[in-house]
Amino acid sequence: MAVCIAVIAKENYPLYIRSVPTQNELKFHYTVHTSLDVVEEKISAVGKSLGDQRELYLGLLYPTEDYKVYGYVTNSKVKFVIVVDSSNTSLRDNEIRSMFRKLHNSFTDVMCNPFHTPGNPIQSKAFDEVVSGMLAQST
Amino acid sequence: MDSAEEKPAAVIYAMENKPIVTCAGDQALFTSLYTSLAQQLPREPMEWRRTYGRAPKMIHLEANFVQFKEELLPKDGTKALLTFPFLHIYWTDCCDSEAYRSSVKEDVSRWQSSLRSHGSADWLIIVVDGGDARKKNKSNILPRSSIVDKIRGDFCNKQNDRCVVLSDPLKDSSRSQESWNSLLLKLRTLLLMSFTKNLGRFEDDMRTLREKRTQPGWSFCEYFMVQEELAFVFEMLQQFEDALVQYDELDALFTQYVLNFGAGDAAKWLGSFCSPVLNWSGLLLRRPIDMEKRNAIQRGSASLLDMRSYLFSRQCTLLIFLQRPWEVTHRALELLHNCVQELRLLEVPVLEGALDCWVFLSCLEVLHRIESCCDRAQLAANSSHTVGLWAYATDKLKSLGQLCGLVSRTGPTSEDLNRTVDLLAGLGDERPETASSLQSPYKKLKEALSSVEAFERHYLELCQAAMEMYRAIGRLRSARLLGKSLAEYYMSKGEPEQAEALLAEALRSYVCEGWSFPVTHTRKQMGECQKLLGRSVDSLQTSALLAGDTNLTTEERTRFCGDVLNYAGEPVEQGGAASAKASLDMGAFARLTRIRFRPDGATVHSGAALQVELTLRCLMPAAVRADELAVGIHLDAEHASKGGAQGRGLPGTVDFEAAVSPAGRPASLSAGPPPEMDEAHDRSPSDDSLSSAGVVCKNAHLVIRRHDSGSPQDAPRTPRGHAAPIGAAPATPVALKEGARMLTGRRIALEPGDNSVVLTAPSDEPGTYTLRQLSVTLGNVNFVLPHIYPSVQYHVYSQEPQLTVQPLAEPLLAGLPQTVKFTLLTGHYAVRKGDALQLSNSDGMPVLANAGCTARISNSGAAVSESALSVQSSDKVTSISLPPAPPYHALEFHLEVLCLIPSGPERTADERLTNGEVRHRPRSYSHPDTAMSAIDQKMSIDCPWSIYSTLLTLTFHIPFKTEHSLLSAGNRKFIRVCVHNVSDSDFTLAHVKLAEKNGPRQDGRRRASLEMRSLNATAEQLLCSKRSVHCLWEATCKEDLPSSLECVFSASFCPRRPRHAAAFQLFHYNFLLDKVPTLYSVRANMLPLAGERHCRSGSLCGLEVVIARLAEPAEGQPDVDGGGTDADGLGGSKVLYEVADSSSNWAVCGRSSGLVSMPSSGSWAHKVHIEVMPLFAGHLPFPKIKVLKYLPHNVNTIQPDADSQVENDSLSLLDKTLDDATADTASVRSRGSVQSLGEQQHRGVALPRLDPFSPGQVFNHSHARQVLVLPANDDHIVEVHAT
Known part of the structure; x- marks a missing residue:
């Protein structure tokens, strides 16, 4: 499904980033980093209009020729970014949403771990597996 | 019509x-x-x-x-x-x-x-x-x-x-x-x-x-025409929304077919769309309906791009009718991406670069179309919608440039030119609509591909436009990414000057936000750029950072590390700029993770060994041999005194947080330094009392400082080209201050990972040392940590020698040898051989020198050595020779002193001590806690390290309290002495003696005949704690007893319990007895009524009182008044007697008092008869008979006769009143008499005085005598007294 999944801290540094084809890892880093522009734009736009009643899912952040970048932001301003291959047209919005939801749940579990220091990069096996599940389905 | x-x-x-x-x-x-x-x-x-x-x-x-x-x-x-x-x-x-x-x-x-x-x-x-x-x-x-x-x-x-x-x-x-x-x-x-x-x-x-x-044979194109007809009608009816829906449906249907094709479900009609792309002339949005393409569709000869282009142009037209230009841009971007994907999916053969051309042209066409229907302000406000197209066009132009060899330094090759020609051919001819326009996308592309210069112009123009837009809408990251891409272009063009600032900006933002992969990648590019620019130091710094970058492979890291080492290893040429010493930031090379002091407290006395252990996490991929490792120290001597030996505990180990924090979190984002809290005490300068206490934050300036709020929006927007070169970005490393104090270590091998380096810290001067900078030198390269934070300090203190004297056991008892402990803290002073303490002796407290005295030298509790101590005492001075002791050691020894118990009020003339100090008289006072009186003994000690004497005070307590009293029996006199032991220990008392003081007497004579006959046991007596011993002597004299006696009581005592060690000590007690001889005797007798054998209650009896003079007052007796009367020769002294009964046993009837004058010399007796009535029956004590000395008021002014008369009168008058008051009790009467006397005193100007005799002067024979009183005859009342 996804080709890259990233979790970005409130302060915009990466907590977790993993992608499928490892040779393109750098490109995904750049892509995800750039997508933060749109995330911030969307967050501030939403903040203005709706206040706290906001949708966590930000939708398509921006498409590129090869990839589509979707965003999601938790209430604590932790951002999830999922990059999907553009050729993968079978993915519907709903599926992306459910992926984010799954990611969010797993992220919440990680945060609940008393041994995890919030703000540190995520090094959780369970989270890894969830992400792997999302990445693997595309192959 | x-x-x-x-x-x-x-x-x-x-x-x-x-x-x-x-x-x-x-x-x-x-x-x-x-x-x-x-x-x-x-x-x-x-x-x-x-x-x-x-x-x-x-x-x-x-x-x-x-x-x-x-x-x-x-x-x-x-x-x-x-x-x-x-x-x-x-x-x-x-x-x-x-x-x-x-x-x-x-x-x-x-x-x-x-x-x-x-x-x-x-x-x-x-x-x-x-x-x-x-x-x-x-x-x-x-x-x-x-x-x-x-x-x-x-x-x-x-x-x-x-x-x-x-x-x-x-x-x-x-x-x-x-x-x-x-x-x-x-x-x-x-x-x-x-x-x-x-x-x-x-x-x-x-x-x-x-x-x-x-069904087979169904053609999308035919259907297209049908549905489009509907769309046209809606459009005709101005129902653009509905028209658009028709096109969108067609679009979706077509897309679905393409996707199905991709999934293997190929529709036959789709075959025509899979034909090779021959024309990439881009979108055409200027015509409402592109009949050319429509006809092609109708004919079934349209290519995929034609189909898409036509569909989009229709959608675009309708959207613009609907006033939704921004949707056009979104759809355009989507369309372009989609077309590229679809061509890929359908595996349509396309000439390389053709799609780029198409996309480029289409982007520009859409932008032109939008520009044509919006004004400038609208465009500016909505650049967020158009910027995607700009960026896309830029990207495509760049890839076209790369394809056609327009980006390289050398210019296009012939192969590139061929390719360019092919691409241009596919563009076809310019459309008539745009032929007149100078800036048509077609012309632009043609021009851009025609020459390197034109390409650069167009590319830069687009790039700048896109970046400006990104900046304007706050998408700084996108702008930087684009800038980085521009930098790459410059780099491939061989223009690193232009690239540097762009790379720097991008790098800064990546570093700032902690994106390590982009950081590594950009930094690598930066390194190349700097190398090209010949910025050796910057490039060195970059290489060092890359060498420690874990995102790179070991080979790469080793290569970068090699760069650094090569530079370091180059011999310093004659001032050649190329290999001048380079100062780099430490962060690239190693991280200081911990500083640890040995000993742990980070506080030592001056001269002591102090080691600093630095833990350095070396980031280099291979072991590195550092030529020198230096830590710059700053000495603050002012805090030296404050620190002191017991100064605030400094942390012996400092861990540096930056190194501990996880790698993922960028340093710039961690919430600043943690606050360093400390207590603060504010003491008043005069008496060092605490006036306030609080908590201070020592690094408030760092904690409170406004942070860059992390997000790049707030990052300073440096104009392009004016940004600081990245090499200098993390603050230009400060070189170590020359000539400053340093800890240095040479030739230290640093392995990758944690290294421990132990340095010896200087501790010769007292003060607070702060570790400021750290530098590691590798040949020509100097890695500097400009500021060690949090600050690391150690104290070196210097202490003055201190001498204290403390009692070994509390309390010190006077009169017995007591051991006191001398403690000498040598401080910075080394005790040399021959140094001695000079104690000025005082008379009250001699030092008992004994031979076997040893001194113990210890260092912070641990004994070092013991050596003998020689104590020499002379009259005035006791000299204690100290054994040699090193500085900052403690020297202890014990000395026995004896405090003499002061025996009397004897006062010696002030004399100076040998060392010139005024002798301090031992001051005796009563201690509030114990009943013991205390004596403060001051000692003055001359020390070899100081010209001033040390004054010390020891407090001794006197274990005894002594009282005396004089007892009489007629003429015989007894002296009683009571010794009370107020201390906590038991004593043995012996050799109790009382003697007349041998001092000079008033009359200059000695009374040899005076004898003190002891009535005491001769054996030793035990005097337990809090108990007393009474001793008694009879004083006899062949002649008359002297009127005053000065006596000395002396006794030997020794503590009871370590009996063997203690010798008897003598204890003196001086006292003075006055008015020793008995002057008068009083004898009383109770005479019952005549005919009765016994007194009967309720009936009068007679009390016969005989007052006799036994001895005359001694001459020179300090009875001035008495002497005065004698001198007048007016019938000698007068004595007032008074009978009073305080216990209401007796009623005195008639006169109760009277004045008796007696001749001036010779024995004499006077008998007085007083009538009294017993009030109760039983053995009643005699009423009290008081004898008082009567002194006339003033001999010189008033006639003694008149005086006596008045006296008599008053007495008779007094008696009269007594007679008148029949039923009054004696007490009332006595009170009346007192009253009358008082009245008289008021009346008279000068009054006589009554003086009591001192206890030994009047002896009452009938004191405590009793008489039997029978009850009255008619005893109706039986009184029972139960007491």
């Missing part, structure tokens, strides 16, 4: 089309009404109710009225909607039944039959009722209604509403207006009905056609 003549379909521009309405019948009539009809029809909107649950719409209807012709009617099978006549109208103004019958009826029926034959049921007959017509043929005038009725009857079979009357259409009357309105309403209603019906039918057909799409 004109358009109606032309054949439709050829040039269709839907907007210019209107639904066709045919007009038959009276053409002249129609022409006359046409203008107002065409004007008035669209004036009012009409609600259009739709089928399939679509929302009703208000539409303004227009119509194209054309003359009715047979060929206008649609033939069977044609689906054309645009040319479809929706309504047929027959016009007539016939009012003549004749004419009707002759021509009109026939004409109408012919018209109707032709309509019917084409299945058209939408018709209307309009009968115009014009005034003029009526006037012409007055004869045949029929009522208008009859014609209408006829027509209705003939043609409108049950459809009466199909025939409408228009009255006086050319008149401006209300009637005319009314008929117009009803006509228009009818017209609109019928038109809409026709639309609904015909469109519904069309849609149904279309749907049927669509359902057939799975």
Whole structure:
């Protein structure tokens, strides 16, 4: 499904980033980093209009020729970014949403771990597996 | 009308089309009404109710009225909607039944039959009722209604509403207006009905056609044409939304087919779209309908790009009609991405770069189209919508440039040129619409591909525009990414100067936000750039950072590390700039993770060994040999005293947080340094008392400092090209201050990972040392940590020697040898051989020198050595020779001292001590806690390290309290001494002695005959704690006893318990006894009534008192008054006696007191008889007889006779009053007498005085005697006293 999944801290540094084809890892880093522009734009736009009643899912952040970048932001301003291959047209919005939801749940579990220091990069096996599940389905 | 003549379909521009309405019948009539009809029809909107649950719409209807012709009617099978006549109208103004019958009826029926034959049921007959017509043929005038009725009857079979009357259409009357309105309403209603019906039918057909799409032979292009027809009609009706929906449906359907093709389900018709792309001329949005492409679609010869382009151009046109230009840009971007994907999916062979051309041209075309319909301000405000296209175009142009060799330094090769020619060929000719424009996308692309310079111009222009837009809308990350791409372009062009700033900006943002991969990548580019620029130090710094970058492979890291080491290893040439010493930031090379002090407290005395252990996490991939490792220290001598030996505990180990924090979190984002809290005490300067205490944050300036709020928006926007070079970005490393104090270590091998380096810290000068900078030198390269934070300090203190003397056991007892402990803290002073302490002796406290005295030298509790101590005592000075001791050691020894118990009030003349100090008299005072009196003994000690003497005070307690008393028995005198042990220990008392003091006497004589006869036990006596011992002596003298006696009590004592060690100590007690001899004796006798043997209660008895003089007051006795009376020679002294009974046993009747004067010398006795009455029966003690010395008031001024008279008078008077008061008790009387005496005192100017005798002077023989009193005879009352 996804080709890259990233979790970005409130302060915009990466907590977790993993992608499928490892040779393109750098490109995904750049892509995800750039997508933060749109995330911030969307967050501030939403903040203005709706206040706290906001949708966590930000939708398509921006498409590129090869990839589509979707965003999601938790209430604590932790951002999830999922990059999907553009050729993968079978993915519907709903599926992306459910992926984010799954990611969010797993992220919440990680945060609940008393041994995890919030703000540190995520090094959780369970989270890894969830992400792997999302990445693997595309192959 | 004109358009109606032309054949439709050829040039269709839907907007210019209107639904066709045919007009038959009276053409002249129609022409006359046409203008107002065409004007008035669209004036009012009409609600259009739709089928399939679509929302009703208000539409303004227009119509194209054309003359009715047979060929206008649609033939069977044609689906054309645009040319479809929706309504047929027959016009007539016939009012003549004749004419009707002759021509009109026939004409109408012919018209109707032709309509019917084409299945058209939408018709209307309009009968115009014009005034003029009526006037012409007055004869045949029929009522208008009859014609209408006829027509209705003939043609409108049950459809009466199909025939409408228009009255006086050319008149401006209300009637005319009314008929117009009803006509228009009818017209609109019928038109809409026709639309609904015909469109519904069309849609149904279309749907049927669509359902057939799975059948073989179905062609998308055919279907496309059908649905587009519908779209056209909607457009014609100005229902752009609906029109757009048609196109979107087509778009989706097509997309679905492409996707299905990708999934292996290939539709046959799709084959035509898979033909190789031969033309990439881009979108064409300037025409409302691109007939060229439409025709190609119709022919089935369109390529995928043609299809997409045509679809998009239509969508674009409609969206712009809908005033949604920004949706165009979004859809455009989506379309372009999608087309690229679809071509890939369909595996359409495309010339390399052709798509880039197409995308580039399309982007620009869309942007132009948007620009043409929006003003500048709108564009600027919505750049977030267009920037994507700009960036996309930039990207594509760049890749085209790369493809065509326009980016390289050398320029395009022939191969590149061939490719360029091929690409340009695919562009075709410029469209006529843009041929006149100078800035058409076509021209731009052609120009850009034509030369390197033109390419650069266009590329930079686009790039700048896109970056500016990104910046303007706050997408700084995107702008930087684009900038980085521009930098890459510059780099490949060989222009690193331009690239540097762009790379620097991007790098800074990545570093700032902690994206390690981009950081590594950008830094690598940066390194190359710096190398090209010849910035050796910056590039070195970058290399060092890269060498420690874990994102790189070990080989790469080793290579970068090698770069650094090579530079470091280069011999320093003669001032050659190339290999000058480079100062780099430590962060690239190693991280300081911990500083640890040994010993742990980080506080040492001056000169002591102090080691600092640095833990350095070396980031290099291989072991590195550092030539020198130095830590710059700053000495703050002022804090030296404050720190002191027991100064605030400094942390012995400092961990540096930055190193501990996880790698993922960028340093700039961690929430600043943690606050360093400390206690603060504010002591008043005068007495060092605490006036306030609080908590201070020592690094408040760092904690409170405003942080860059992390997000790049707030990062300083340096104008491009003016940004600081990145090499210097993390603050130019500060070189170590020359000449500053340093800890250094040489030739230290640093392995990758944690290294421990132990350095020796200087501790010669006292003060607070702060570790400031750290530098590691590798040949020519110097890695500097400019500021060690949090600050690391250590104290070196210097201490003055200190001498303290403390009692070994509390309390010190006076009179016994006591051990005191001398403690000498040497501090910075080294005790040399021959150094001695000089104690000035005082008389009250001699030092007992004993031979076996040892001194113990220890260092912080641990004994170092013991050595003998020699103590030499002379009269004035005790000298203690100290054994040699190193500085900062403690020297302890014990010494025995004895404090003499002061025996009397003897005062010696002030004398100076040997060392010049004024002798301090031991001060004796009573201790508040214990009953013991205390003596403070001051010692003055001269120390070799100071010119001043040390003054010390020891407090001794006297264990005994001694009291004396004089006892008499007649003339015999006894002296009693009571020794009270107030201490906590038991003593043995021996050799109790009392003697007359041998001091000089007043009369200069000695009374040799005086003898103190001891009545005590001779043996030793035990004197337990808190107990007393009483001793008694009788003083006898051959002559008269002296009136005053000075005595010395002496006793030996020794502690009871370590009996063996203690010798007896002597204890003296001096006291003075005054008025020793007995002067008078009083003897009393109770005489019962005559004839009675015993006294009886209630009856009078006589008390006989005899006062006798035993001895005369001694000469020189300090009884001045008595002496005065003697000197007058007026009958000697007078004595007042008084009988009083305080216990109410007796009632004194008659006089109770009296004055007795006696001769001045010789023995004498006086008998007084006093009547008393016992009040109770039993053995009653005698009433008290008091004898007082009577002293006349003033001998010189008042006559003694008169005085005595007055005295007598007063006494008699007193007695009288006593007699008068019959029932008064003795106590009352006595009180009365006192009163009267007092009154008299008030009355008289000068009064006599009564003085008591001292206890030994009057001896009462009958003291405590008792007499038996019998109860009264009539004893009705029995009194029982229980006491």
